[in-house]
Amino acid sequence: MSNINRYLCLFIFTPLFSLAQNKISGKVTDTKKRPLPGVNIAVKGSYDGATTAADGSFSFTTTATGDQLLSATLTNYQTLELKINTAAGEQLNIVLKNAVNALRVVTISAGSFEASDDKKGTVLKPLDIVTTAGAGADIANAIKTLPGAQQTNDREGLFVRGGTGYETQTLIDGMLVRNPFYSSLPDIPGRGRFSPFLFKGTTFSSGGYSAQYGQGLSSALILESIDLPERSSSSVGVSVIGVSAGLDNLSKDKKTSYGIETDYTNLSPYFNIVKPKNSPNLGPEIIGTSVNFRRKTSRTGMLKFYGYGNWTKMGFNSNSLEYPGYTESFKLHNNNVYTNLTYRENIGHDWHLYIGASFSSNTDNIDADTLLKNPAPSLIKVRSDLSQTRVMFYKNLGRFSVLRLGGEYQYAEERSAFNENKANFTDNYTAAFAEGDIYFTPSFVGRVGGRAEYSSVLGEMNFAPRVSLAYKMNNFSQFSVAYGDYYQKPEPQYIRFSRNLGYMKATHYILSYQRVAMDYTFRTEIFYKKYTDLVKTTPAYNNNGSGYAQGIELFWRDRKTFKNVDYWVSYSYLDTKRDYLNYPFRVQPDFAANHTASIVYKHFLPKLSTNLGLTYSFATGRPYYNPNQPTDKFMSDRTMTYNSVGVSASYLTSIRKAFTIFVLSVSNVLGNKQVFGYHYSTDGMRRDEVVPNVPRFIYLGMFMNFGIDRRQDVINNL
């Protein structure tokens, strides 16, 4: 019976114990003693707790007794648990530490503009790249509104920080693209071949880029293709220059997709009306098609294939400089094929594997009678094939650090023929790289790497060390520095005629500061770049050229100040001189302007459902060669300053079930005269301005999409 009594006592008194109320109170601050409101204070295992007030204080009563665990939780802070005695009744002082999250972790930023949705706090989003009036949905044209890039609109490619267009490499999913631009006619630059909508991320590096990539002295344009589309859809488009149609199909399980797109462009009806400076004698006509296949092979595995084929023909008559009154003809047939296959997978133990293979082939058949009529018109045939494979392993070390190891092999066949004269060569290029992103603290990172390359046609090996450091001072601001050596093979047209050439070399030094907040971005960079071993063509082909480039760049973007308005301003100052090709000594080259600026303005009118865009670009005059000047005044003349205003408007609506958009865009709307340089006749008596073939281009189009709403894409295309 005594036993039972004891049990009874227990049952009777237990509830009494739990009715005892203990008061718990205190204050929560951060490490800098600032009060933290909204902290969830809880006695573990019970409902008891409180939320801290604006001054960080809290107070509540609990029925829990004795020693208990108290937890304090707040987003962006590390959860703290502490042992308390509920009966002690003391005032608790709790200090929470910042949690390390992606927003607070520093990333390497010197020299690069990244447009990505994946990462927070990037300067640009992928769509920003293409929502730029006057860019005409061309990635390179949009990038020209960023600091570092020149307004070099008479030849294709990105001319970055005193570098030529050849010094910028384009990479898709890590694989080199040998011909990223359409073949160009003299003074008429080719557009980029690839639609901006293929890519989820774009990184424009104006210097100091990673050891993963090589063979670009100045810059890298790193494009990352999208994985799977959100939904199946189909689209058609009609415009003043052509038609297009596409189909994207996503499987039911959302793991596989395929797509096909095709377009036909014919500019001759348009040119019949606007009458360009040089009248067309062939086309211009372009047939393009692309296919893609993507498959999520596992939770972490992704296989992607992209294939592209394009057939272009175009030709123009121009007035002969040598023989006034005569016309000269230049005709081009181009075939281009590009394929890219990549596979990524997590292979366990924090190791990841990336494999890529690509093949491209480009053929230009040029038929020109620009030289003397006698003996015969010149027929030029250039074909370049490139096959490449690339393997990379990367391993996460700790929370943020990464180690990357990889190698690549390229086989290039360069064939060319001028009438009956042939000059062919092949190159076996091998490269290996290793690179580590080492986080000393979450706000201080160093990237150290190196790249070794061997090219069989040059018979030479190189080793390029690269180092960057970045330090984040607070959530918004960071400093970065970068240093690196960059090597590149001379252009095929020089290797063709001389096998004694070696690598060209550039060394980059960059200091950058950026402040990136939700609605605005400020960025500035100072750089110095030293060129050595540039190709000279006189007296014989050699690597004795050299040069330098230095400057300062500013970028400001604001999406907050004006409602429905997003604008950015960029400015670049460039001081560069080089001695290369046939230059007699170091001068500012003809593709470089000292001052370049752009303003990009976008305004959305929700009531009219219309987007308006305006882009203004400015550049000071560029040097040009005037044969009438004495040698010591080589390249001392300057062209007029460059001004260009592009506008676009797009109206969104629905026609039956299809989302439809009407687009109007006008380049150089004010009709500013733009002169990029001059051509002189051999005797120096006559000259011809290098101007855009059409001073102002008016584009009108309509796009319909069935299924997924892609109108935003089209607006962004302007």
Added chain:
Amino acid sequence: MKRFFLAFLFTGSLATAMAQSAQYTDAMTKQTSELDSSGTFTADGLQQKANTFERIADAEKSQWLPYYYAAYAQVMQALILQDKSQIDPLADRAEGNLDKAEALSPKNSEIACIRSLIATARLTVDPMTRGMKYGPEAAALLEQAAEFNPENPRIYMLRGQSLLFTPEQWGGSKSKAKTTLELALQKFAAFKPESSIAPHWGEPYTRKLLEQSQK
């Protein structure tokens, strides 16, 4: 005597179990009814509620409802916040709670509805660039919610809301919003929550939306 003792022991332990469940039901009833009152619908009020539900959730660990309500309070807080930089962290936290809720109650139509709201909240951070991704995602999640339980009235309320606030050129429509919201009200009338603490919110809000769609 022994038998009496054993019987007593059983009754006792049963009573404790009942008491605990009563504590849960009482706390949840109190908290959910406060959630219905308009006074709670301030950023601070919702944060307090979210914290309270998280405390209950962590103490219980086997109930999906407290996780669900914590996420609900967090996404509502995200939707009324002026400071857009706070939306993503809140949405992350709400998603964390929903992951736990879903582990306890898979294929739950109510949870899918909150996920759709989270996508909408993320969209509002930057509609111009995020619309492409989160607009279709919010809609797809509602489709999923309808797959799990087509009788859930909140699906039609959220669809109606989206139709009402999307510009016509983007596929919105006042008349379609009106029919969808009327359907939502029918579903509300027919809807029987599983218990007094099961999700039952949204009817008065639907009426408000319906008024707006008739203007």
